[in-house]
Amino acid sequence: QVQLQESGPGLVKPSETLSLTCTVSGGSINNYFWSWIRQPAGKGLEWIGRMYSSGSANYNPSLKSRVTMSLHTSKNQFFLKLSSVTAADTAVYYCARGPQKYGSMDVWGQGTTVTVAS
């Protein structure tokens, strides 16, 4: 059974870069799309972007100028970098498998809380 686990700093200073890792266990990262999604406290979900195991990516246009995704297939990990963060980027960040083509995100990590504050 595929499981995802997010990791990274829980506190990031304004204007710095948020960096998170998602580790995939119980299955291969190959031949799938992998997404990052975030959820501010008490609010809804926002898709940040996705990356295919080949390295091709597409990002939410509202965040595209600040987002970089990458992956390390041999370590079964994929990564999120969000630059020039502000308090508005404070949220729970989730990694998930998918969507494949136009489908669903079928496996989610438990989420990691990132607070942007000085």
Add this chain to the structure above:
Amino acid sequence: QSVLTQSTSASGTPGQRVTISCSGSSSNIGSNTVTWYQQLPGTAPKLLIDSNNQRPSGVPDRFSASKSGTSVSLAISGLQSEDEADYYCAAWDDSLSGPVFGGGTKLTVL
């Protein structure tokens, strides 16, 4: 605000049937399939009904979804206390080239 529109809350008593609605536009629900996610308090979202309108293993058949034009509905029959959660609709958006979500509906079991 969210691209897809959901009512913020819904409620029902145990055993009742409850419906949660979600509306979008021609660039998302109108032209693509819809997914429903369930988020229990303090946990990550979980796939409830996938884009092929199928329930993953372990999801009871009390949950069902339907679509008409640019709107979709999630129906929960035989409501149980463990159904108390936030429910999110999602659909691929052709303009965004990515999935968009509804704002979520908080379901309370009275």
